[in-house]
Amino acid sequence: MQSSDDDTDQTYGYFDDQNYEYVITTPYTPTPWINYLGSNEFYGIISNTAGGYCFDRDPKFRRLTRYRYNSVPLDSGGRYFYIRDENDFWSATGRPATTQLDQYSCRHGMGYSRFNASKNGIATQVTSFIPLDTKAEIHSLVVTNHTQSTKSIDVFSFIEWCLWNAEDDGANFQRNLSTAEVEIEGSTLYHKTEYRERRNHYGFYSVNRQLDGYDTNRESFLGPYRGFDRPEVVEKGQANNSFARGWSPIASHHLKLELAPGESQSLEFVLGYIEVSVDHKWHSKNVINKQPAKDMLTRFDSHEKVMDELGKLNRYWRTLLCKFSVETPDDKFNRAINIWNQYQNMVTFNLSRSASFYESGIGRGIGFRDSNQDTIGFVHMVPEKVRARILDLSSTQKFDGSAYHQYQPLTKKGNANIGGNFNDDPMWLVLSTTNYIKETGDFSILQEMVIYDGQEQATHDHFDHLLRAFMHVINNLGPHGLPLIGRADWNDCLNLNCFSDDPNESFQTTQVGASDVAESVMIAGQFVLYGQEFVDLCQQVGKIELANRSMKHIEKMRKTIEQHAWDGEWYLRAYDSRGKKIGSHKNSEGKIFIESQGFCAMAGIGLNDGKVEQALRSVDKHLATDFGIMLNQPAYSQYDKYLGEISSYPPGYKENAGIFCHNNPWIIIAETMLGHGEKAFEYYRKITPTYLQNRQTLLKTEPYVYCQMIAGKDAANPGEGKNSWLTGTAAWSYYAATQYILGIRPVYQGLSIAPCVLPSWKLIRVQREFRGAQYSIEIHNPHGLSSGKITLSIDGQPVEGNVISSSSFNGQHTVIATMV
């Protein structure tokens, strides 16, 4: 066990690997530390005190419950349970009631969260999850009387309904305060706002026990001008049985529990979403058809049934996660790879960049660039979903090879407001597709017929989309022969053609002036790297002529980069709209950038003449900090309209010299390509959350997932994190760790083994499911190497080279790889 010495400061929580959980020990974390519920279409975000909301498919258009972003108090709105014992009351999830608990913990697990609290000898446990294939949150509450006497306890549940469209819900009050409608039947509180008109869906909140009261009107439940911390109804101990008409509808159940000494009672709460076909909307005039809700409720009407569903969910996650597991001498590495990084990868698949503590759920659609990259983090777990996602992305490509920058998940159409011309976008489709084929061996994706944007009927196959992506770069070269940057490349904030001086303009979508001058070295490197992948793919499918023709473009680009994009000690970042260098020692600020070093190095440009080695040394010298590698240095101290948003941020934040974690793995991969196992690992552990437990207070964000950005050295608090969870960092870190540090890398022929690890790692065990076979791999490192040659045996038989050829195997196999 290495690096356990890092774990001494666990102010707010710790890992429980046995249960695949992170245990949070106080309601008062530096920011709300969230988890995600749901695995398909229906999702919830839930904080360590049950704050958050749930939605069906789209957090903007189908939001069930109301949440207040950046609110006071922080983290306002959630699934609350108030426990009242005589005149004392508290929250079973630690907040919003402010009563100090005798015990509190929140355990964020894989797709569920569990809240334990106790006070006055009354213990509660809330288990929150979304069962498989179910459009409902389950909140299972168990109350136990640990005292010596019988206890009369009041339980009040609480959620607040969102009027479906989350953006309108927070703006259009002149309408919304007049529209709310509910129905109440038995123990189920139904929310049917707008159902009488164009909606064919409603929500409900139910519990499997007869009610002692209820409330559906918020002000009635809370009392005048009160917060969630002390609802009037809870304070007085009796529901008002309020019936919401307009204003703000809520759902609150009141239940009286009589508990003998030692007795436990359980209550199963179901917060569900129902769609009904137009023909079956109504039971009778203005009375909704409740049958589908009742049908759903029968699945969760006992504690046993609910726990059974939780068991299914646990097995689902274990099955996903065990497709790739590792046992190295470093527990933190194992924990990252086996549990949290894979989990975060799946969340980025489900949520893209839509809903987190930092993404308000009313902003972005599915990003073309983001989602293509994300696939490299979970293709081994859900290859069939990746295949569908890639084809969705492909279908928003335009006929000239460019792509819509985002598409809307409900319509799967490109988002016209945002448009295209982010010139790195197309080549990411080559990465996702080739990586998918290498994982699965499924070349048939290339023959799928896929529309181009605006087409009704597909006229070309997916391979053609890749070709047009490739040619889009070649067809859009600038004065030096480098790719034109367009609105922006991977760095959304380097806006060389915007020239904005209006603070209400979006840097990304406002485009003024010439766009045929500014060039991106990052796209150039990306083109060489993924262009080579395209060539390899052509060769795999027998398109030798096309491969050769394409190779010439790549060679030419490689030479162009060497000629025009080398600054002496590192690669330039770009040429601006006036043809001036960016990321050069000649600049006074922004002398060096990480992105072009990463991509030119990964592409091996200048590998033979020492340029890669030199570029990486420069990264280490100028950009590396204790908290990760910064994006650029020196930070821009002033706004420059020729650079755009990057220079709008205060120094040290975001793209202006922040540690933008997404790109750190590019350097890690490049270091492994040079065989620098220790350097690669050093960079890896600086940003990987399992190593950051002693930094919980500084980091502020959840110490079990990557965040997009850590403040750089120019910031007020270097090391402070922001924008956790939904970041490409997750996929890239996983990709770097598994395919380049561990070196377990799918190739067209099979699985290659090429580790680049710490010399101290003498034995690594890997379990890997791959193309229908199950491999138990042992990597032996008897000489304490970082990298080098591999000798391989499969099921005891020596094998030439370092590739496990997939064509030969099914079933279970033992692989011994020895570093020599």
Add this chain to the structure above:
Amino acid sequence: MQSSDDDTDQTYGYFDDQNYEYVITTPYTPTPWINYLGSNEFYGIISNTAGGYCFDRDPKFRRLTRYRYNSVPLDSGGRYFYIRDENDFWSATGRPATTQLDQYSCRHGMGYSRFNASKNGIATQVTSFIPLDTKAEIHSLVVTNHTQSTKSIDVFSFIEWCLWNAEDDGANFQRNLSTAEVEIEGSTLYHKTEYRERRNHYGFYSVNRQLDGYDTNRESFLGPYRGFDRPEVVEKGQANNSFARGWSPIASHHLKLELAPGESQSLEFVLGYIEVSVDHKWHSKNVINKQPAKDMLTRFDSHEKVMDELGKLNRYWRTLLCKFSVETPDDKFNRAINIWNQYQNMVTFNLSRSASFYESGIGRGIGFRDSNQDTIGFVHMVPEKVRARILDLSSTQKFDGSAYHQYQPLTKKGNANIGGNFNDDPMWLVLSTTNYIKETGDFSILQEMVIYDGQEQATHDHFDHLLRAFMHVINNLGPHGLPLIGRADWNDCLNLNCFSDDPNESFQTTQVGASDVAESVMIAGQFVLYGQEFVDLCQQVGKIELANRSMKHIEKMRKTIEQHAWDGEWYLRAYDSRGKKIGSHKNSEGKIFIESQGFCAMAGIGLNDGKVEQALRSVDKHLATDFGIMLNQPAYSQYDKYLGEISSYPPGYKENAGIFCHNNPWIIIAETMLGHGEKAFEYYRKITPTYLQNRQTLLKTEPYVYCQMIAGKDAANPGEGKNSWLTGTAAWSYYAATQYILGIRPVYQGLSIAPCVLPSWKLIRVQREFRGAQYSIEIHNPHGLSSGKITLSIDGQPVEGNVISSSSFNGQHTVIATMV
């Protein structure tokens, strides 16, 4: 004094006419009861506990402070002052601290609000206002020690900065949490987020005394997960001197006061907004130029200076309000006309429909329809501003006579997202213009050259705009010869060409299918009414030929209405897209609508054959309730896509059979035209807030201003108000009361006197400023009439007819009008 018996239930507040104030006696009003600060460009909304925010010109793009709409607790964010006395602390404005005060009142006055509180013998008074020609809120705090011993008091101010763009501020957290920047110098806390890039403006919060501490970081001030009710800093009694970098910036001053028995001390807080030219933005590198702020602060550095500015503001308002004042036997009528209705009219001029407790300030621009109508409420107070507003509106008209439905106040360009084709829009320009000329005698507005939308240079004068407005109706007639309705007429929710079945579509801006069938009887009546005004205007300016030609169109429309729009007992409302009648006894729901009765009656269509009389009887029979006249009956119980949004509301709310107060004055005016003084007055007092003091609890909204909508009889709580302040009801009620009940009506020749009042009103005194002269008018009603013939004398000289000819008079004059 009539109707004083209505005032017995003043649960939440009462009028103080002497001071032109409404006095609120509890922090816990049914909804936050707000007031407006500011008279030009810089505005604030402020609740009875100082909740709300301020902004420069545009509440979306230049918002200074953060406010949380529909929050928990309700009304979160404002200008807070915490007073701490030993371990007790409270809010000088009643909230957000929950400490029960010994005394509390909020006095909302004309452009200022004053908060009195006392606790433990410590009295505070906060006076909040925006001085004339000043971009700052002043909050003057006086603390008095009424105890017998010396007191050590801590004062903590608090405001939270909005990052300027209010919409982005509430959505784009992945960026916004990294951008905040502040500076601190002396007692001034500066907010300069984005100033280093594209903004040339900053905010500041200052106090005229040396600080004992400060805070600029929200979480540091509040403590973890705390609400505004108990900031940690206030609880412990010492500021943290926090310096905000990113996250959420605030401004809080900490001041320690030592007060001898009986001593008062005053503190003058200034919350200001500064724009600096690009050349003078910086004092030195990254240090903002503070000189303009310092210059402003010298104007408010003593209590005397501040009170002097308040005096100027008071005189400004008294001068505005006294241009028309009245003394009838009914105090509530006087109060409405002399103070609150005029005040509300000015607020609708300043704010349009942008920022209220129901309008979130990120939605609508200036409405073409709204703002033209609003002018009739304040043209007598600020004629020069009305002239400019009319020309702004005119310049967003299109060449075909149609109009953009809204324009943005910052750009004065038509809002393309919303577009046009609301076919009542054009004719409102005729109302505003003719009403302006009648008030002022200023025909020169007609010769002003005004662009049409898209023009760089104006090619036509404003009169041409009116002509094109008139012709737009004639050029867009439907199958019966009635005007096509387009997207909607005055009733935004009657959408006959939308056919929406997608809940995320806007009824107003989605247009599908044919638009050449559905016709509006309301526009037909409006055309006859304002078409006649156009004809009169043509005659005034000698365009006799055009007048005659136009008159033929009007006569034809009048006949068309009589032929195709009379349903037997009332006027139809419309023909839908299939040519079917709406608002007919043949319909099962929506048999009768108010709008067409109002406009056909005001236009005198069928006056001679009893149709008007009959239509008004039907209104009384089918639509009138104790709380006002409903929009339609019976309410729509189901959604009908051929009707649109009107049928989307639950019955009794908004346009679906709510009491939509805006149109009640149309019926009031129509009743006066028939000489029905008592009926007109009955309708008037049902919706006029000065008469609703005994309904404070039911009404919920501010009982000193009109609200847009009062729930109708089909609603759960008939009489419950919503959407107060920003409504055309204010202008129309004032117009009806002054020009039709009092009958003091500007005409081209001068001021006509034609009252239609309660028979019990024997003497009415009016002070009226009109075209440079000042008239003291006495209306004598010795025979207890409602209406009838008038004999007139001016300065003791009998005058023929009932018009005071403006051409004859300057200076002060006494007018005696006698109803005979």
